[in-house]
Amino acid sequence: MADYSKEEIKKIEEKWQQKWRQDGVYKVSNDPSKPKYYALDMFPYPSGAGLHVGHPLGYIATDIVARFKRVKGFNVLHPMGYDAFGLPAEQYAIEHGVHPAISTAKNIETFRKQLDRIGFCYDWSREVRTCDPKYYKWTQWIFLQLFDSWFNRSLQKAERIEQLIANFEKEGNKNHHFPNAKYRLPSGNSAFSASDWKSFDKKIQQEILMQYRLAYLAHTDVNWCEALGTVLANDEVINGVSYRGGHPVVKRQMRQWSLRITEYAERLLKGLKEVDFSESMKDIQRNWIGRSEGAKITFALKSEKAIVKNMMVFTTRPDTIFGVDFMVVAPEHDMVKDITSSSHKGEIDKYLSYVESRSEVDRMAEVKKITGCFTGAYAINPFNQREVPIWISEYVLAGYGTGAIMGVPCGDDRDHRFAKHFNIPITNIIGEHYNGKEANPTYEATLTNSEFLNGTKMKDAMKVVIDKLVEMGIGERQVNYKMRDAGWSRQRYWGEPFPVVFKDDMPYAMDEKDLPLELPDTNEFKSSGSGEGPLANLKDWINIGPHEKRDSNTMPTHAGAAWYFLRYMDPHNEKEFASKEALEYWNQVDVYVGGSEHAVAHLLYARLWTKVLHDLGYLNFDEPFKKLINQGKITGDSRFVYRIRGKNQFVSHGLINQYETDALHVDVNIVNGLELDTEQFKKWKPDFANVEFILENGKYICGSAIEKMSKSYFNVINPDHIIENYGADTLRMYEMFLGPLEQSKPWSTSGIDGVYKFLRKFWNLMHDAEGNLKLSDAEPTKEELKVLHKTLKKIEQDIDNFSFNTSVSEFMICINELNALKCNKRAVIEPLIIALSPFAPHMAEELWEKMGHSDTVLNATYHKVEEKYLVESSFEYPISINGKVRAKMNMALDMPKEDIQKQVLASEIVQKWTEGKAPKKVIIVPGKIVNVVL
RNA sequence: ACCCGAGUGGUGGAAUUGGUAGACACGCAGGACUUAAAAUCCUGUGGCUAGUAAUAGCUGUACGGGUUCAACUCCCGUCUCGGGUACCA
Numbered sequence A: 001m002a003d004y005s006k007e008e009i010k011k012i013e014e015k016w017q018q019k020w021r022q023d024g025v026y027k028v029s030n031d032p033s034k035p036k037y038y039a040l041d042m043f044p045y046p047s048g049a050g051l052h053v054g055h056p057l058g059y060i061a062t063d064i065v066a067r068f069k070r071v072k073g074f075n076v077l078h079p080m081g082y083d084a085f086g087l088p089a090e091q092y093a094i095e096h097g098v099h100p101a102i103s104t105a106k107n108i109e110t111f112r113k114q115l116d117r118i119g120f121c122y123d124w125s126r127e128v129r130t131c132d133p134k135y136y137k138w139t140q141w142i143f144l145q146l147f148d149s150w151f152n153r154s155l156q157k158a159e160r161i162e163q164l165i166a167n168f169e170k171e172g173n174k175n176h177h178f179p180n181a182k183y184r185l186p187s188g189n190s191a192f193s194a195s196d197w198k199s200f201d202k203k204i205q206q207e208i209l210m211q212y213r214l215a216y217l218a219h220t221d222v223n224w225c226e227a228l229g230t231v232l233a234n235d236e237v238i239n240g241v242s243y244r245g246g247h248p249v250v251k252r253q254m255r256q257w258s259l260r261i262t263e264y265a266e267r268l269l270k271g272l273k274e275v276d277f278s279e280s281m282k283d284i285q286r287n288w289i290g291r292s293e294g295a296k297i298t299f300a301l302k303s304e305k306a307i308v309k310n311m312m313v314f315t316t317r318p319d320t321i322f323g324v325d326f327m328v329v330a331p332e333h334d335m336v337k338d339i340t341s342s343s344h345k346g347e348i349d350k351y352l353s354y355v356e357s358r359s360e361v362d363r364m365a366e367v368k369k370i371t372g373c374f375t376g377a378y379a380i381n382p383f384n385q386r387e388v389p390i391w392i393s394e395y396v397l398a399g400y401g402t403g404a405i406m407g408v409p410c411g412d413d414r415d416h417r418f419a420k421h422f423n424i425p426i427t428n429i430i431g432e433h434y435n436g437k438e439a440n441p442t443y444e445a446t447l448t449n450s451e452f453l454n455g456t457k458m459k460d461a462m463k464v465v466i467d468k469l470v471e472m473g474i475g476e477r478q479v480n481y482k483m484r485d486a487g488w489s490r491q492r493y494w495g496e497p498f499p500v501v502f503k504d505d506m507p508y509a510m511d512e513k514d515l516p517l518e519l520p521d522t523n524e525f526k527s528s529g530s531g532e533g534p535l536a537n538l539k540d541w542i543n544i545g546p547h548e549k550r551d552s553n554t555m556p557t558h559a560g561a562a563w564y565f566l567r568y569m570d571p572h573n574e575k576e577f578a579s580k581e582a583l584e585y586w587n588q589v590d591v592y593v594g595g596s597e598h599a600v601a602h603l604l605y606a607r608l609w610t611k612v613l614h615d616l617g618y619l620n621f622d623e624p625f626k627k628l629i630n631q632g633k634i635t636g637d638s639r640f641v642y643r644i645r646g647k648n649q650f651v652s653h654g655l656i657n658q659y660e661t662d663a664l665h666v667d668v669n670i671v672n673g674l675e676l677d678t679e680q681f682k683k684w685k686p687d688f689a690n691v692e693f694i695l696e697n698g699k700y701i702c703g704s705a706i707e708k709m710s711k712s713y714f715n716v717i718n719p720d721h722i723i724e725n726y727g728a729d730t731l732r733m734y735e736m737f738l739g740p741l742e743q744s745k746p747w748s749t750s751g752i753d754g755v756y757k758f759l760r761k762f763w764n765l766m767h768d769a770e771g772n773l774k775l776s777d778a779e780p781t782k783e784e785l786k787v788l789h790k791t792l793k794k795i796e797q798d799i800d801n802f803s804f805n806t807s808v809s810e811f812m813i814c815i816n817e818l819n820a821l822k823c824n825k826r827a828v829i830e831p832l833i834i835a836l837s838p839f840a841p842h843m844a845e846e847l848w849e850k851m852g853h854s855d856t857v858l859n860a861t862y863h864k865v866e867e868k869y870l871v872e873s874s875f876e877y878p879i880s881i882n883g884k885v886r887a888k889m890n891m892a893l894d895m896p897k898e899d900i901q902k903q904v905l906a907s908e909i910v911q912k913w914t915e916g917k918a919p920k921k922v923i924i925v926p927g928k929i930v931n932v933v934l
Numbered sequence B: 001a002c003c004c005g006a007g008u009g010g011u012g013g014a015a016u017u018g019g020u021a022g023a024c025a026c027g028c029a030g031g032a033c034u035u036a037a038a039a040u041c042c043u044g045u046g047g048c049u050a051g052u053a054a055u056a057g058c059u060g061u062a063c064g065g066g067u068u069c070a071a072c073u074c075c076c077g078u079c080u081c082g083g084g085u086a087c088c089a
Helices: A006-023 A056-071 A087-096 A100-117 A133-147 A161-171 A194-199 A202-210 A261-271 A279-289 A318-323 A342-357 A360-365 A413-421 A458-472 A557-561 A580-586 A601-615 A653-658 A678-684 A719-726 A728-737 A749-765 A782-800 A804-820 A826-836 A841-850 A897-906 A908-914
Strands: A036-041 A075-077 A149-152 A157-160 A215-225 A230-232 A250-259 A291-302 A310-315 A326-329 A373-380 A387-392 A404-407 A475-481 A500-503 A506-509 A543-545 A591-594 A628-630 A634-644 A649-651 A661-666 A692-694 A703-707 A874-881 A884-892 A921-925 A929-933
Touching: A006 A100, A006 A719, A006 A728, A006 A841, A036 A056, A036 A580, A056 A075, A056 A591, A056 A728, A056 A782, A087 A100, A100 A719, A133 A149, A133 A215, A133 A506, A133 A557, A133 A601, A149 A161, A157 A161, A157 A601, A161 A194, A161 A202, A202 A215, A202 A506, A230 A250, A261 A279, A261 A291, A261 A475, A261 A601, A279 A601, A279 A628, A291 A318, A291 A458, A310 A326, A310 A404, A318 A458, A326 A413, A342 A373, A342 A387, A404 A413, A458 A475, A557 A601, A634 A653, A649 A653, A719 A728, A719 A749, A728 A749, A728 A804, A728 A841, A749 A804, A749 A826, A749 A841, A782 A804, A782 A826, A804 A826, A826 A841, A874 A897, A874 A908, A884 A897, A884 A908, A897 A908, A897 A921, A897 A929, A908 A929
Parallel strands: A036 A075, A036 A591, A326 A387, A591 A628, A649 A692, A874 A929
Antiparallel strands: A149 A157, A215 A230, A215 A250, A291 A310, A291 A373, A291 A475, A326 A404, A373 A387, A500 A506, A634 A649, A634 A661, A634 A703, A874 A884, A921 A929
16 A cells, blocks of 8 residues: 655665665676677766766666666666776865875765665676776776887778887888877988898887887976976866866976877777767867868078078968968977078067967967067078068967968968068969958969969869979878877876886886786875976885886876776676677677767777777777767756845845845755745754745745856755655656756756656556555557557657657656546556656566566566557548648548548638639648648 | 857747647646645646637747748858867968
8 A cells, every 4th residue: 555655755766776786686797699788878087076966867868778778678788987086086185184095985985875876777796996906907908008009000000019110120110100200310310221220229219119109208298287286188278277276287398108199080080970979079079180181391491591491381272372471480490590590580589588488378368469570581482483581470389280381361361460460461362352451261262373373263273283292392292180199197196007117217018917006005195396296205116126117197087987888898807908708799889978078088088099909909899989979967047035135034036126135045955946945944044043034925936047056056956855855766757857868958846746746647547546556457448559559669769869858758648648548457557667667767666566576677578569559540631721720630541632632622611711712732741731722 | 260059938848751839847827625725636828819708810939031832840141049179270
């Protein structure tokens, strides 16, 4: 005897959560006899603040999919774990003296409790934590695979360093140039022969190999954040300040580990064509990779000292070669000092020190500001021998292309502003397309002032120019990428140590059998101050022998997250990161759900690691995620109360213009819709114990605003609170009911009653007024079967489309219809319970058990949709006149068009509109609509 | 500035390949039950106009055009909001 009441819900949910755990119903084995399905949530960082209702949104979605696939007969992998390394725990340790391992473990425990209350079907036996040595042993191992590999450009795949050495011994590097075209050997050359290679000493050989390794050490410009005492990745810097904390960031040269992700730029781009990500997600990644096609052109150079004979530029517009009026070189460019004439040295030095004084923030804030300085040197246009001045300016970046550009003011906005600002004469090569006031970057113009190109369309000129450059031996087609190699060192404690040993300042991989290299225990987490991380303070650990040292840096959190989805497949394997069988069976992640904030960093690194492991023969797929869904953010819906200034009185929102009031945020948890629970308000804060209220219609109505969910706005909704009041099943369904998964939306509890009522109606369908089970074994009618199969069909379709809000609606419609039919037949309700189980697993289990089943509903089978119950013999046609619906007529679906037309035209309403005249046209779409055109 | 995505009642949102706009739910209004309230159930609910009413007509998917027998859906332009990028040659 039970009602679906608050007390009963609590009992049911606790009962099943316990039983699920006891029986291990979510434990999944690698069973190749069954088809597999892999549903994955993005790795959470277990923060101390716990979950708010925004977090589980995506988890609920994947949980529904996982449960649905299970009742559809799949073997479903649905794991969860923790991205447990990271800065917040380390900051907390510095501030509160609690070891990151301890605070992290505690946070995980809270997190887990909250997750469990929502009834997720995670196989916890597969849980991973990136900070667990058993896990990071393999993070370090994969890092060593990257260290031991290089990218063979002609094959477009990674190979072992061993293979590279074999190539060098055979033919030097003539077929495998240095990935960084600017790199020079101590001799000044960039090419070496087989005999050169053999003559190099070991250190130089290692230095050369380092230029090729996918994980390599180099002096690189890094984003140094003094306040955090660490280096930040490009994506951790926003507008020149740190993503976390907003501290200033400056450029600094440091010897850092990097991943040579740029070598994979093309494959990362191409791979996007195979995967099912949203267009916007693909766009973000494409923009980040930033591929551009163009040409590299060599210009001869005329300068006072004549040390430098020529310069190279990269341009996407070789067709504009006759419009070049000047050259601009990055201030940091090597050749600057050599080409500067003595008469310009003073100015150039002044400009260089100005550039050096400017921080990232300054530069970003003043993008529009035009600065620059003439060097006194000239470049010679190879086609007409015209001499153009060479300038330096900070708008040209040293790190992109060749660090030098050709200025074409009539076609490029920045070049135009530059030319105008410094009074450089502008050559117009696009005729009327250039108005003298602003640049026009068109491709459509017919070229003028362009000698042999005159009369040629710009689009077509592109190929002509490149061919000619190649012929003359002064240029070639080239593709450039915006993306840079990924900085992989962090000056932090709480991360994976690098599994290398420095001998003579050169890193060597640790032996695989010595992994993991465990993080040493310490209580000192502050950085060493010298720019090195906290590990540098642990001399005993850092210094292995007189000439042997460890790396004082640790890896970024992206490392552990770049491969965790593979570990879930075989989480306890101590011999490999995962067995070949497990990797082959579980294969790609079928659906991956998470926020779009991971678009560039995490997803690109995970895709990179997968590709490398694939190239090295460990995986038979090279894209990790088949389908990716970005859940929208849930924003907060704040509530305000209005205090009359100077009094201890609060006035309801509708009456505030009669008083002078101050708006105060009020905890949304004590407001129902817009109505304040005045009793709870008095208890909320001691200051409010004796307040008075001025009500409207007997109620206190609050004001509202949509803001981000934040503790300080008192608009954070903890899922525990919802579960307390309505139960986990209502929470799950309500979060889905809010709207499309991908869409951002404000949290508001105002509609939650509707979902709760639905569940109760479902319950009541098979109970009488006293709460006793009341089921009928009678044969269902045709109508009841139609309702059932219509619902089953829609639910299946919706889940396949990740459209969960509409499936919740469909369930509601179904229950409303069955209620109207007073249907309590087992043959109808049983399949519905199975269909509902992914959404409301606790209630479904309880009802399933009440129906007499001893096994969990998880092992039931989703009923097959029988189309035969859905076929209709007639259709209620909307009859429109000139496109406007004027009437409805029920007609058989197999009625011939002529008969339909006859009936429609004969009808009274149509007669009224036609007024006896013959219509111009009658359009009949069988099963859809009839339109009479007058 | 550039590149994406979105804009539908008082609210969240629905609408297969162009084919009945507003499903479902909240809120609101009225009614039933109750001494009363809560809870529950039933009915109505985009706006405007006419009518006691059933109903009829007009209007309506950010705005202005267009294509079509038919447009929330396709095309062109404008505005607003959200996301991404930040001098990438």
